[in-house]
Amino acid sequence: MHLKHLFGSTAVFQTLLLLAVPTSAQDVPGQSIEDDWAPTPFTDFTDNILFYPEANAVNWHTLYARTLQLPDESLLITWENYPLEPPLVNHPIWKSDDGGSTWYNYSQIEDQVNGWGMRFQPFLYSLPVDFGGYAAGTILAAGVSSPFSLEGGVWIELYASTDLAQTWEFVSHVAYGAGPETTANGDKALWEPFILLYNGQITVFYSDQTDPAHSQKLVHKTTDDLQTWSDAVADVAFARQADRPGMTTVAHIESTDKWILTFEYCGSGSCRVHYKVADSPLVFDAAEAIELHTNDSSVATGTSGPYVIWTPHPDRDDGSGLIIVSASNRDWVFVGEDNADPEGWKMVDTGHWSAYSRSLRVVTIKGQKKLLYGNGGNFGPGDMNSVACAVLPIPS
Structure with a gap:
């Protein structure tokens, strides 16, 4: 952030x-x-x-847009x-019924518990199975609630909609920081939740400034019932206290059953995009951090705000796919094969x-x-x- x-x-x-x-x-x-x-x-x-x-x-x-598709497309x-x-x-x-051509104001996620507002980094996730008393198809929304003054604390909150985003209800507090909600070293802030269902648990990844040993680190919490959350587990934490990994996104590489996490690494002034690959989204901490760059004469790199997805390859029917990464500093996207080879990335103009x-x-x-x-x-x-x-x- x-x-x-x-x-x-x-x-x-x-x-x-x-x-x-x-x-x-x-x-x-x-x-x-x-x-x-x-x-x-x-x-x-x-x-x-x-x-x-x-x-x-x-x-x-405006900042930080996130999307979702409903069953009716x-x-x-x-x-x-x-x-x-x-x-x-x-x-x-906002909602579009015509493939993204036109949009209209549909609903809003309001702070129902703190009196602060829902301020930073919303994220939407559709439950693929029944979970925590909610039916499959329920939409979960995570976001950061903080006072306008940024003083007095911060919560990562979880909300749910059982009617396809028409109305919303508070579910639980995921994580708390004492604030202020700034990126100043030592301020107990939280940022950028990302939701994932894995191995029978909902996992929320986020950026955490509450550990004095790290200006910021990336962590996750899990829950079996959407009410009680585990302690935070580190995903990316560097030895130098001033280093600031941030902005977790995660994708499942289905063809290899691996997982990839992308993040920005702010420690030397540039916030270049890095990634990790692991056998499970719960064990990224042990994986190597790799800088994202293309393997061509320009050796292009991504800076800040990465977002990663995996998709089956559009031109093959052999089960293989593509990893696609967006970075804030480039219109183009980085495209790599399933093995996430550090020397195998190319850029594609969007x-x-x-x-x-x-x-x-x-x-x-x-x-x-x-x-x-x-x-x-x-x-x-x-x-x-x-x-x-x-x-x-x-x-x-």
Whole structure:
């Protein structure tokens, strides 16, 4: 998490500030573009701005978009939103019924227990099986609740929807930090939850500043019932106290039954993207951290905000697949084979601009597998820092 007005200038902020932003964005307060330009429904497209922040929104107006697909192929998207307060900030849920072409305001995840608001890094996950008293298909949402002042504590919270995201109920507190919610070394902050079901347990991965031995480390907690959570277990923690791994995302490499975790490694000023591969998502701590780079003359690297997925290969029927990684500093994506060979990555042009922690999801559009890109803001000019998406063929 790198927010300049809260935490001071960083190399990451300078990099992200230079990312391209669309010149067509207009300052239309908090509305969809359903009655404005939109791509043809159920087609491939890039650079589709679906939400313009309010004119008086603070900070960077939006950040950190996350998506989900419902059983009827409709799409959901949420993000960090920064309107003036009060009322308390929440995580908006917008919906598309036409393959991501047009979107509308559908619901919101509100803080029901702290009186603080739902402030940072929402994440959506659909239960694939009955779990913890909730039926398969229930949508879980994790996010960071913190006061506007960032003082007084922080919770990673878990909410649930049993009606396909129309309404939400509080489930449990996942993790607590005493605050302040900043990236200053020594502040007891928490960031960036990521949900996964594995081996009969729900796991929440997140970034943790509560251990004095580490400015920040990556950890996970597990639960059998969505109410009682285990102690935090380390996934990435470096010996130097000032080092800051952050922003966990995890994918299952189904063809090899391995797991891959991506993260940014902020310790030498650049926050380059790294990854680990393990036999289980619960044992990443013992795995080697590998820097992500292409194996070509440019040796391109990714910086900040990675997101990883695995998908069956679009051009093969042998069970093999592809690992795809997005990084905040590049429009292009990194594509690797199932073995995650450090020298086997290449870059593929998406034609769609990047964003801070741009998300990836394989979705089905009219029966065809596509890659959905979800963009929150990118620290650019406020009146252009909108929410956008793209639907494209799976790169290979």
